[in-house]
Amino acid sequence: MAHVVESKKACTVNPLKMSQPLGASMAFLGLDACMPVMHGSQGCTSFGLVLLVRHFKEAIPLQTTAMNEVTTILGGYENIEAALLNIRKRAAPKLIAICSTGLTETKGDDVNGFLALARQKHPELADTEIIYVSTPDYVGAFEDGFKHAITGVVKSLVKPLPLVQDQVTLLPGSHLSPGDIDELREIIEAFGLKAIVLPDLSGSLDGHIPPDWRGTTLGGTSLDDIRAAGASSWTIGVGEQTREGAEALQAISGAPFQIFERLTGIEANDRFLMRLSQHSGRPVPAKYRRQRSQLLDAMLDGHFYTGGMTVAIGAEPDLLLAIGALLHEMGAELRCCISTTQSASHALLPAETVLLGDLEDLEQGAKDCDLIVTHAHGRQAAQRLNKPLLRMGFPVFDRVGNAHRVQVGYRGTMALIFEIANLMIEQIPHHHADDWPLTPEARRAALARTAAPQSMPPSPLAEASA
Template identity: 40%
Template sequence: MAEIVKRNKALSVNPLKASQPTGGSLACLGFDRAIPMLHGSQGCTAFAKVFFVRHFREPIPLQTTAMDQASSVLGADENVIEGIKAIAEKSNPALIAVLTTGLAETQGCDVHRNVREFRERYPEYAHVAVVAVNTPDFTGCVETGYAATIYEIVKALVPDAASAGTKPGNRQRQVNCLVSPMLTPGDLEALRDLIEQFNLRPVLVPDLSDSLDGSLTDDDFSPVTIGGTPVSELATLGEARASLIIGASLRKSGELLQEKTGVPSHYFDHLYGLQANDALITTLADISEMPVPQKIERQRAQLQDAMLDTHFMLGQLRVAIAADPDQLNALIHLVQGMGAEVVTAICAGNTPVLATAPVDSIKIGDLEDLEVMAKERKAQLLIGNSHAVASAERLGIPILRIGFPLYDIIGGYQKTWIGYRGTRQTLFDLANLVINFAHEEIEPYYSPYAQKPESERQACSPSCH
């Protein structure tokens, strides 16, 4: 059980976390023909858009209610209602997610009431799904905002089995997958391929691998997302054979989905490492009633060989990690499973999964805390997002880039970390960082009875002879 050390500073220095509205927007972007609308000032939306564009290198559809001084004081209900109406009229989206910001929350907005008022005032837009989510950016992080949005989408758009007449197992090969924000578009593609090898049909909620995978389209411009999970698919979740909940942050959403539909949920905190992936493969084999395909057996054997090859470099390695809760927990299990020692663990937010992580303590803090603690504890390798690169340079240690945002490398959003193959490549990447970055090299020893190399004899002073 890890001790959770809460922040005691009055400010964040070199912040690690990104805001909850950013996480909520990311969840919305995984649905087809969707658009997030942030209830706040224009700067709140611009901040999130910059992060997304630099990370995914794609045009990102985001809207704002554009609160100003007057609406911040007198109320901005009309901004929300008319903003939803304008988007529904001009863009004809399938889904609008109304996400609050710190400004709107401080002002005292009630976006759930605003959505009800919009429905009463404009019944002609009943075909447009609208979901309101409280995501203040003065608390939480990307992961908590993402999880809150998925919960509200399941609550509002997945029909109850009793009222909809759905029955678990009607679609014998369908498997629902609620996926954490720690899974990249590349991870989601790998997860889909893995499930399909068991002759199952996965429905990913949400599916960033289809909307933010970097593929070119015929459209020059679209005001809404292109690709992702169709909103209509949410009505079929109650007929699936099972639900896979990937990420501890989505446990509450998984429990709600099971309560509404009766479809049994299977929970996985992460899919990093041999043990976690064994649990997933065993579950898929049970659901499909099929033996594990030979191809997957071979990938498992390849991972075992990679573990043997890399344990010389990773065993007793002193590692510092900074990430959101789900990913931090996953990385701790991965590196400790290889014999490394996590000497510093910094998290962007506090969630229940952190207490179960196999480390002495986890600090809720920023990248300044990471840098100070990593230096004190003589860390040899750092794991974090692109904001942590400067810290690694000052510490003089290598960094494995992972998380959000990744803006100083190309294709970071598409990298695969999960599964046997993803874990295998991650171990190779970690080992190569250690090999290519010298640590406390031992000076060569020359016997006094042996002749020194010519270059060193010339460098010696006369007193050496």
């Protein structure tokens, strides 16, 4: 069990964490025909938009209420009203999802009251679902915003329905990529179950070319599917951050839930597949038995390069646990662990201490480590320390294919092991003939051998025949 320590520095240097509004916005991007809105200044939204675009390499629908100095003091009702009417007119979304920022939280805007008044004044808004989530960016982190967004969607839109036994709800954490979600859906469906994924980034940010342009999200969990989650017989949460949403679903529909703290690693996936087998009444398919055998072999091959190495990791809590626990199972030592916010996941991490800090803390702790694991903002620290960097988390803007990266399930775990092992192989020095210094006598002898005529030694076969 890791001991959690909060940094006491006067200021954050080279921040590790992303804000709550950005995490909530990413969750909203997994809802179909949705327009996420940040209630705050244009700068807040622009900064988050740039990070999302650079990470996914996709067009990102994200709007703002464009608060300024005057409206911040007088109140933001008129800005919210104008934003709702303009978005409905231009993009016609089925859902408008609003999250707050530090600016409007500090002012104390009564957004729920604003929304009720706007609906009363403008009956045309009746055909559009509108939800609001409080996500001040001066507390918490990216993972907290994602968590509150899931809970807000569940409480606002899910209603109890008659039970559908072969339907389950999957709540993925913010650390899962669209490729991860696709992998988990495939595993669940292999047991004859239907999965409602909330939110489903694999439908909206999986890097496809859409057949049309709507100005809203182009895929994800539809409103009908969100409402249908009230009929699911079981809720699966991936990451501690999904517990709040799973509890909200249970309170509404009565469906039991189980939180899998991670699905990277062999033991965690064994439990996941056995639980799916129990729920569905079907045996584990042969292909997953084969994949498990392949993962065991991959762990055997990879541990030669990971065993005994020391690692510095900077990540959100659930990602920190997923990667850190796997590295520990592969024989690595978690010497420096930096995270962003409080979480029950820290208690499960096989490390002595977790520091809630920044990338400066990571750089200082990584001086004696063999590997650094964090997002793309850690690349300068890795260069200064001359250490290999495994890019993980959000944002990763200097690599392509982030949406298709798979790190869950047996296959995803195997791919991650290979990635780490290959990164460490690149650090092994390879010596060549010119690397070894020669004495003057040895150099003269080598030159003499090069200059002398070479004669072929007699063949043993020729001597034997003679």
